[in-house]
Amino acid sequence: MSNCKMFRRSRFLAFVLFVICFTSIGANAKEVIELKATDQDMTPILREVLENISDLEVKIVFEKGTYRFNPDYATEKYCFITNHNNGLKRIIFPMEGFKSIEIEGNGSEFIFHGQILPFQFKACKNVSVKNLSIDWDMPFTFQGEVMECNSDEEWRDIKPFTDGFSWKLRNGRLEFPNIDGFNYSEMGSTLAFDVKEQRIVHGAFDVSSAPRWIEKREGGILRFHEKLNHYPPVGSILHSKGAKEENRYAPAFHVISSNNTLIENVVVHSALGMGFLFERSENAILKKCGIYLPEGSNRVVTTIADATHFCNCKGDILVEDCRFENMLDDGTNVHGTYVEVDKVIDNKIVRVALKHGQQMGFEFAGKDDVIWFIHKPSVQKASENTVASVSIVNDQYINLTFKNALPENLSPGDLLENKTWNPTFTMRGCTIRDHRARNVVLKTPLKTVIENNNFSSMMSSILFRGESYYWFESGAVEDVVIRNNHFEYCAYSGSEHAVMYITPRLGEGFNQQECYDRNIRFENNTITNFDNRIVWADRVDGLVIKGNKITKTNDAKALFPDAPLFDFANCRNVQVIDNDYDGNQKKAIAADEATKKSLIVEKNKGF
Template structure:
C-alpha cells in the first residue's frame, strides 16, 4: 500500500472517531520525502465541518508549487495576481494547526498560508523557510567609482542565479527571474546588520563580466553610493516584482493566535493582516536560520496590520534580518474622486499596492478629512458599498454629506482601528524602522530591545504617497532599551520620529498627532537626534537615560537632541544625558510658548 493511501486510511479512521466526540475534524500528518502539497490540500478540501485541526508530527515537510491551489488574490502592500497557495482556509469557524516543531520548507513562487473569513485561527510551533531564497548576494571585493564598476563574488551554494549575455538572472527558479538586480543594500558581513551609512539603491547594471575566482565585475553608470569592500551586497529584484506574497495572509477574520511560529524566509512580509480583529503573535520570530550565510530573512516587513481592529498584541518575539519594518500598523486614506449625490461619494485607492483593498463595509463609520485641516471631521456611517473596480468604490452614507466636502479630500475608516501593544520583543539588524504605527486608539510599546537602520519608532500618517492613516492620540513608550539607532545612510532619523507627511493641500503647521509619553527608556547610540517631533500637541519626554556612544562617527554632528517643530504642550523633564553633544533642544517659536524643561541632568535648554 502506498504512503499516501496508508496516510489517508489512518486519517479517515481517526477523523471518524473525533467527529463523534467534539465535532472537530482532527487530521494527523506525518512527514515523508515527497512533496506534501497534495496531502495538505486534500485534507483541507475534504473537511465537511467548519472546524479543522491539523496536527503535524515533528519533521521536515517540503511544499512545491506544482499542485498548489491557484487563486487570484488582492494582497495589500504586495503584488496582486494569481497566487499558488499551499494552505488555503476560507470560511472556517475554527482553524487550528499544531506543528510540534515541524519545519516547513517551500520552493519557488508560493504563498504558504492564506486565511479568509475565519472565525478563529491558532497556529503553533512551526518554522517556515525556503530551499532557495529569492536573493542575489555576494561579497564586495573591489570598487572603482571612476570607472563605474564594482566587483562581487556571488554566493553559490544554496542560491540560484546565472550570468547570460552580460546580465544577472536570479532567482532563476522554475522559469522565473527578475528583470534586474533592483532593490539593493549593503550588510556588515560579521554582524549581519545593515552596513553603517548604507543607502537603499535600485540597480540595473549596464554590463556584467566574469573575472577570475568566481568574481563578477558589475558596470553601473547610475550607482551613486558604492558599498565598502568586505561588505555583503544583497539584491531582491525590482520593487514592483519582489513582493509575491507574505508567509501568512489573514483577511476578514478574527481571534488570531500565532504562538512559537518562526519564519526564516518569505517572498514578501512575514505576517500580514487585513480587516482582521483581535490578533496575538507571541513567543515567535522572524530571523535568519542559525548557521546560514544569508543576509536577510523576509523580503519585506516582519508584521503588517492594515485596517484591523480589536486588540493587537506582539509579545516576546524576535524580529531580525527583514528588508522592511519590524511592524507597521495603519489604516488607509482614500481620496474623494467624485461627489455623486448628497449621500454618495466615489473614493479612490491611491497607492498601486493598495489596489483591490476593501476600505469599508456596510455599517462602518468613517471620518471625513477636509483640506486644509488635517484633523478628523464629521462621522458618517456606510449604508451601501458599490465596487467599481480595484481602484474606485462608491460609498453611500446614512446621513447627507457635508456641503463643503470636495474632490481631493480624504476619508478614513473609524471602525477599523486597533488597540496595539508590543512588549518584551527584540527587533534589530534589518532595513528601515523597528516600529511604524498609526492608530488613534491606545498604543503601548514597553520593555523592548530595539536597534534600527532608520528611526526606531516612527509615528507618521500620510496623505502623500502610501496614504496610510492616521494621527495618533494615546501613545505610551516606556522602559525600552534603544541601542545603535539610525545607522543607515540618506536622511536624518531619530530614536522617536513623529513626522506626518501630508499633501500640499493640507496646512503643514496644524497639530496632527497628540498625547505621546516617552518615559523611562534607556538610549545608547552614537548620533545626536533622540526625538524629532513635528506638529504634536501633548508630548512628555520624562525620566529617560541617554548615553552617547563612540561605536560610529555621528552622521549629523550638528543635529539637536530634541528637534521640536510646530508643537504644543511639550515637557522635557527628569532626563539624564552623558556625551559630547552640545546641541540639546531646538524649538521653534510656536513650540516655545508652551514648552516646559525642568530637572534634567546634562541637558540645557
C-alpha cells in the same frame, strides 16, 4: 466518545497515513486530521486532505518532522494582498470560512520551493497556529561579496554566493532568482551588509540597482558596470531583492477578514514578502514568534518586507516576546488607509479611489462602518457618517452610500478614513534588530503601548508618519505610551533619522503647520547610541519626554554630529522633564517659535 476512521492516499504515498477523528464537543463535532512526515512533496497530499474536510471546526496536527511543499499542485487563486503584488497566487493552506481552524506543528519544519503563499486565513472566526518554522529551499535574492570598487570608472566587482543561491549570467545581464523560470527584470533594491555583524553597514544608503552591463571576470567574480552615488565598502556583502513592482509576491501568513487569531511559537526564516500580514481582521496575538536567520546560515536577509503588518484591523492586537531580525523593512507597521474623493455623485453617494498600487482591491469599508471626513487644507477629522452600502466599481474605485447626507463642502481630493477599523496595539518583551528601516511604525488613534522591548534600527526606531500621499496610510495617533524600552545603536542609515521620529507626510494642499499626532509619552527608556538625535518631532500636540537615561557612545562614527538631541517644529504642549544625559553634544534642544510658546524643559541632567 470518539469515532475515528482511517484511509490511505494510494495515489501519493501508500505508507503515509492520515487519521481523521471526530470528537464530540457538546452538540458540535471537531474534525482532527493527523499528518505524518514524508520525504515527498506534501502539497498534493495536503490539498486532497483539505478538499475532503467536511466540518467547519478543524484541527490539523503534524507529526514532528520536515515537510516540503512545491507550487505545482497548490491551490491557485487571484488574491488582493495589501502592500504586496496582487495576482494569481499558489496557496498551500487556503483556509477560508472556518468557524475554528487549528494547526499544530509539534516543532516541524516547513520548507517551501518557488513562488508560494504558505498560509492564507480568510473569513475565519478562530485561528490558531503553533509550533512550526518556515523556510525556503532557495531564497529569491542575490548576495555577493564586494571585492573592489572603482567610482571613477563606475564599476564594482562582486563575488556571488553560489551555495544556497540561484542565478545565471546571460548576455551581460544577471538573471535571478532563476527559479522555475522566474527572474526579476533588474537587480532592484540593493543594500550592503556587514559580514561580521550580519546587518546593514554603518551609514548605508538604499540603492535601486540597474547595471548597464555585467561581465564575468577571473575567479568567479562579476563586474557590475553602473554609476552609483554610494559605492559599497570592500568586504561587505551586497544584497539585491529585485525590482520594486516584482519583489513582494506574498507574505508567509496572510490573515484577512478573520477574527481571534493566535500565532504562537512560529518562526519564519524566509518569505517572499512580509512575515505576518493582517488586514481587516479583529483581535490578534503573536506570541513567542520569530523572524530570524537559521543557525549557521550564510544569508543576511529573512523576509523581503515587514516582519509584521496590521492594516485596517480592529479589536486588540498583542505582539509579545517575539524576535524579529534581518528583514528588509519594518519590525511592525500598524495603520489604516486613506481613500481620496474622486467624485461626489449625490448628497449621499461618493466615489472614492484607492491611491497606491499595492492597495488596489483593498476592502476599505463595509456596511455600518463609521467613516471620518477630512477636508483640505485641514488634516483634522471634520465629521463622520455611517456606511449604508458599498458598490465596488473595480479594484481602484468604490462607491460608498451613506445613511446620512454628505458634508456640503466635500470635494475631490478630500480624504476618507475608516473609524471603525482601528485597533488597540501592545508590543512588549520583543527584540527587533539588524534589519532595514524602522523597528515600529505606529498609526492608530486607539491606545498603544510599547514597553520592555530591545530595539536597534537602521532608520528611526519608532516612527509616526501618517501619509496623505504615496502610501496613503492613516492615521494620527492620540494615545501612545513608549516606556521601559532599551534602545541601542539606532538610526545608522546614511539618511538622517532619530531614535523616535514624528513626521507626518501630507500632500499638496494640506496645512503643513497644523498639529497631526497627539498625546505621546516617551518615558523611562534607556538609550545607548553613537549619534545625537533622540527625538525629532513635527506637528505633535502633547509630547512628554520624561525620565529617560541617555548615554552617548563612541563605538561608531557619528553621522550627524551637529544635530540636536531634541528637535521640535510646529508642536504644542511639549515637556522634556527629568531626563539624564551622559555625553557630549553641540546643542541639546532646537525648537521653532510655535513650539516655544508651550515648551517645558526642566529637571534634566547633562544638558
